[in-house]
Amino acid sequence: MAGSDLAEEMSGHTDTEFQVNRRSGPDRLGALLVAIAAAGLVFQPFSLFRANRIVAAKPVWLLSALPPLEAWLVLAVVIAASAILLLRTRPALRLIVCALTLAVLALAVGRSGVFLTPPPNSYARVAPGGSFWIVTFAFSIALADASVRLRMSPLGRLALLALTGGALWLLLWSGAWDSLSILREYANRADVFWREARVHLLLAVGSLAVAAVVGIPLGILCFQVRSIRATLLNSLNILQTIPSMALFGLLIAPLAWIGAHVPGASAIGIAGIGIAPAFVALFAYSLLPMVSNTVAGLQSVPREARDAARGMGMTTWQRFFEVDMPLAFPVVLTGIRIVLVQNLGLAVLAGLIGGGGFGTFVFQGISQTATDLVLLGALPTVALAFAAAIMLDALVEIANPVSVRSAEA
Amino acid sequence: MSPGALFRLVFVVVLVAFLAVPQAFAPVFAPFASNGAPAIYTQSGLLTLTLSHLAMVAVATMAATVVSVGLAILVTRPAGREFLPLSRSIANIGQTFPPVAVLALAVPIFGFGPIPTLIALFLYGLLPIFENTLTGLTTIPPSVQEAARGVGMTALQRLIGVELPLALPLILAGIRLTAVISLGTATIGSTVAARTLGEVIIAGLISNNTAFVLQGGLIVAALAFFIHEGFATLETALARRTRGALLI
Incomplete structure (x- = not known):
């Protein structure tokens, strides 16, 4: 900026x-x-x-x-x-x-x-x-x-x-x-509404959680091992260009196959239709911002801070957990903000492939030309994304060290 | 010829060949079509859909460029400075509106067809360009500004001759972001009857035909790749030129 x-x-x-x-x-x-x-x-x-x-x-x-x-x-x-x-x-x-x-x-x-x-x-x-x-x-x-x-x-x-x-x-x-x-539309389907709300949140937040668990270590690896950084970030970039609707659709077939052939897979809910392809697609889109922000966060740690830590006699692990990670944290948190807001919006597309979420109402409404039903799906989505953005922006600002904050003010 | 350039050339040839004679590629997609379903989408020509898809993205991106560059110029002039902090936070918050929701909310107002898609693409495209233009215009080195003022340039001359050219690489990066996002978002437009490549993907989703989903998705991804590459090349060339000019 x-x-x-x-x-x-x-x-x-x-x-x-x-x-x-x-x-x-x-x-x-x-x-x-x-x-x-x-x-x-x-x-x-x-x-x-x-x-x-x-x-x-x-x-x-x-x-x-x-x-x-x-x-x-x-x-x-x-x-x-x-x-x-x-x-x-x-x-x-x-x-x-x-x-x-x-x-x-x-x-x-x-x-x-x-x-x-x-x-x-x-x-x-x-x-x-x-x-x-x-x-x-x-x-x-x-x-x-x-x-x-x-x-x-x-x-x-x-x-x-x-x-x-x-x-x-x-x-x-x-x-x-x-x-x-x-609200008349809502009254007609109150219990379905809350079920879809739960699915929507599960899709958006759950895929973010998995992406964070996988993406942050991958980002750390990319930062440490320079040779894999370009390859990994480039392949994630290409993944990002696949239109979301197509990625949701393309995952149906492989997941159906896994659900049918891998023992135990269908027991944990992996199937071609429903929530699984949507979850995997959202996870795939979340991975790039998580990995690239972790790398950017670690790159932003000033060399002086690392040198000072080394001078104080801290071990590699101590340096990593007490210097690198805390200083990189605000940038990683920015990545989480990007992913969460993006996922809350993209999860609407799950409605198109029977994955549930607020998209169910949006696409039902569009096909019945029932404006109120579209609004019943779209307004909560917008409100959620909006609230998530304000909340995480505030958290990012709180997490930023004082020096950075005063410089950006 | 470098391997990268060769790869791009082959990629272009394959894409053009596929759009021109899709049936020739039927054997490639046949394994993905479920028992006996056609492997290639024939409801409408893939070439027609691709052109209509691109036209929609181009129109929306151009409109978004004109409006957001204009707005960014406005709020960085002395007369419009009052609006700068607010426009920053609106741009930031506006990004949180999911494209699907923008599309869904535009349908009740503008009906079905290409119009709601164009509106959604336009609205969603404003923000990246606006933000980048703003960054470009507000991070020009003060020494350059002073020099331009020193040689007696008027405010308008400074804008056209100094500020905009220096901000151009960043503005282009914004346009690239918008174009690539719009390319993906336009596919969703087919749920409200706009003629885009999303039609092929939706046909695949409805009839459970992975071959359709795959070809629709691949064409859009290839287009996004080329637009991204094209703009990136232009940006580096321009950045090199401006940096050279600044050193002189």
Whole structure:
């Protein structure tokens, strides 16, 4: 990434500019986001109403999607929050205002579901419309911007993530969204949903764990034995170019053969269809980032540190476990972050070959043109990948030694 | 001719021959076809699918290049500096969106066919190019910047004459990453009825015909290899040239 002095010079720039601009005119990012939100509210419906699960949706604008009083209240909240974003206000205030606005929007879209489908009607579906997504997007960006301006510590970001997760859980648990179409889909298949969620996590995290157990020692070997480094990394690179869908498919035949011919293989679940080919494919894709990041981490250990350790009379093993590994750890952890986020996304493809996971809903939804079912699979996937990225980024920052952290800040 | 170059030449010839007369390769794939199933995909021509696949990747990559290089230039100018920290974190977080999810979310909005695939490829392609352009533009040695300012170049002249050429190898690396990722992601587009090589793979998955999966996968992997190689050659040549220019 950017050299430390340049990064510092740049952040210095933004600071002075921020202060100069502070005295004159509106907040420019705020203005842009408010314009996006306003365009969303004017040109896109707040909710989509369907008479049943698969017919075309009828757009409903905000003022008719909610009882009049509530609709005007939501509008007033959005306008007041927009005013605060437009002015050059303090980041902490912006953060709180954005969080509150997002909460109001979330409650409002749930209320609109109740309002548009009175209880006896169990066929009609209400889904969030374009303006809900656009306004939510604008305020989420504003929220991200406020947290960047606050320069939150890793622990602060983890706390914010936990709070968001808690709020989301509260919304789902309280039933505020129960009348929305995506939760109607969920209610129809609640137990399948949790089974697929477990499979999805098992695929993503399990293959990562195996890749770490195999990949880190391989990386250490590559670092020590220079002659095999190029060969191994190149072959893993080639593996990476095989399109994921094809790799999932290609593993079906060999695994079916192993399941049928190797004694005991089928007992531990190795078979041509189901979870095994997906697991092996994800493992194969995870191997390259694990090996190459271990090598890069070990290469980043300063020669002075090794020399000092040798000077102190540490044995080879002591040097390796007390100097090399701790110093390489942040880079290895970065590799784990890359793999986990990538695996959570790729595991969707398991749905295509009967391997389960959230992909089951995505591909079922696509083949039935049932948008809500697609969302039921895609939204949890995105949320998981997103949470994993924030969590591991914070951990990487915590794991980094102070010197590195201050240089990158 | 070096062994590497010879290997690449043979590889190209085999790929082109396979796309031109796939039936000639039927004996190669026949062992993978399950009892009596055709060994070569004939629903649509492999060449047509390959061209349509490449066209889709090219269009999406070019659009992503124009937009993300433009954005990166914008946030590194004095007027856009305010947006730099945010755009960095958006680019970082945006990478976490799984391509399949982007595709799935685009279908309800844009319907079936090539459009959602193009949108997904475009959106997913923005980030690597943006990130690399940003790195390229922000790591130019201050001495070079000062020299350019010293000889009286205007901001625009500095951008076109100094900053962009120096950042070009990194920008190209970003485009390469995007193109290679898009090539693989485009196969998933066939689940929403885009005409790509994914069609062959899906046909194989549905009819349990490994020969189809293999030929679809191999063509995509070969294309990815050539695009990767082509860009890498260009990057090293350019990097050598800029380094030479800097020394003078």
